[in-house]
Amino acid sequence: MKHSFIFLPLWLLAVPLLFFLHVAVIIFLPYPFSEINVLATAVVMAVIITESGAVVWWTFCLFYLFDWYTVGPFGLVLSAAxxxxxxxxxxxxxxLSNREFWSAAILVAVFLIFFRIFSAGFFWLRAVDQSGLIASLFRSVTVEIFVTASFVSVWYLLLARFLPSLKVTHAKRMNLYAKN
Amino acid sequence: MRRRLVTALMIIAVLLLLIFLRKYGYLNFFESTVRLVTDTVLKKMYQASITAEMVEKNNSVELTACIAEDTKIRLLEEENTNLRDQLKFSEKNNVSLGADVIGRDLDPLGTTLIINRGVSDRVAINQPVILGNGFLIGKIVRVEAHTAVVRLLSDYQSKVAATVMNREKSLGLVIGGYGLTIKLDLIPQNEVIQPGDVIITSGLEAGIPRGLVIGMVEVVEKKPQEPFQQAVLKTSADLHNISVVSIIFN
Structure with missing residues (x-):
């Protein structure tokens, strides 16, 4: 699995596709489904499937595209993500190394919480108009976390049917690591 | 631990380098090429999301509001002309530029629209964006080479200086309410505002001309213990289903 990144063109192709999917979810689905964060889902699933630090750089590409269409100065959302x-x-x-659907749900919640905290911090550092920012950041985050975590759980359970590595227990993985 | 620190520092260095390169235009060619594709796809997707029914609904609301406001605006224009003559003000015509909406609400931090006009079309931050013949919907908050982000009136950070078309011509501030509502605030308690009163821009804000219609008063919230009264406003159009807008160059 760690060699998944030899498929670099596929990962790069996934960047615009996921971005457009994220946009489609926002504009086509009704509330609260429009709050599903497809990009966060993709990042978490990529971390779990590949277990590679290269996912951080992939997140860089994913949010570089996204940052063009945000309100704040360039780089704030990208850096936070x-x-x-x-x-x-x-x-x-x-x-959080368990390979269970609830573990994936917690990971996506953690990602979204840190994303929001870093966003608020960078906006504060750049002295962007702060009035109501914190309130707004945490106002919608609850719904976003809930729907995205549910979405990730469903995806995890679906993918686990096709990817045996997602069904390996924590103890077995530790044994595998020890042998290697 | 040390390895993690090095990784984090490396990532921060790359982020800073990217921001630097972008600021000085080294990424312009790459970005404009990619954006040709992304902007086109976004526009197609956004247009597909707006059904014909919604556009028609917006147009009919706009038309009704236009008829109702036409008389008042004419009266205002007469009054305005007299005042200008008296003060020897020169007449300034506002020039506007049409733009297509290519996306909305992509940023989790705001209620926004993305339009296909940017620096290349002389669009600048804080320019007002209108719908139809003068319904203010928001202001430009970020400009790129060929696109711009519009902060809608309903965004929590939106603030517009406004005037109520009542007897006192009360001055107030229109503020957004987390993408859901628009409120008029800072109206003194002794001034009378009623449901149905029209709210327009006051012209006291740089770059925003007087007379752009913001909406109508729907509910007045008056608490005796508060120094100011508030009002919930109804906008002239559904701010989430807009396909074409105009940017005003003052």
Whole structure:
């Protein structure tokens, strides 16, 4: 699985496709389904499937495209997303390493929370108009976390039917690592 | 631990490098090429999301509101002309530029529209964006080479200086309410505002001309203990189903 990134063109092709899917979810689906964060889902699933730190750089490409269409100055959303992906990867390797659907749901919640915290921090650093920003950040995050976590859980259960690696228990993985 | 620190520093360095390169235009060619594709796809998707029924609904609301406001605007124009003559103000005509909406609400931090006009069309931050013949829907908050982001009136950070078309011509501030509502605030308690009163831009804000219609008062919220009264406004069009807008160059 760690060699998944030899398929670099496929990963790069996935960037615009996921971006357009994210946009489609926002504009076509009714509330609260429009709050599903497809990009966060993709990042979490990529971390779990590949277990590679290269996912952080892939997040960079994914949110570079997204940052063009955001309100704040260029780089704020991108930086927040990349750092959130980095924290997510470390947490996955160190703490939340279970391969269960609920683990994926928690990971996506962690990613979204860190993404919001870093966004608020960078907006504060850049002295962008702060009035109501924090309130707005955390106002919608609950719904976003809930629907995205549910979405990730469904995807995890679906993918686990086709990818045996997603069904390997934590103990077995530890044994595999020990043998290798 | 040290490896993690190095990784984090490397990522921060790359982010800063990217921001630097972009600021000084080194990524223009790459970005404009990719954006040719992304903007086109976004526009197609957005247009597909707006059904003909919604557009028709918006047009009919606009038309009704136009008829109702036409008389008042004429009266205002007469009054305005007299005042200008008296103060020897020169008449300034607002020039507007049409734009297609190519996306909306992509940013989780705001209620926004993305339009296909940018720096190359002389679009600048804080320019007002209108619908039809003068219904203010928002202001430009970010400009790229060929696109711009419009912050809608209903965004939580939106603030517009406004005047109520009542007897006192009360001045107030129209603020957004988390993408759901628009409120008029800072109206003194002793001034009378009623449901149905029209709210227009006051012209006290740089770059925003007087007389753009913002909406109508729907509910007045008056608390005796508060120094100011508030009103919930109804906009002239559904802010989430707009396909064409105009940017005003003052």
């Amino acid at each position: 990349v750092l959130a992906a980095l924290v997510l990867f470390w947490l996955y390797r160190g703490i």
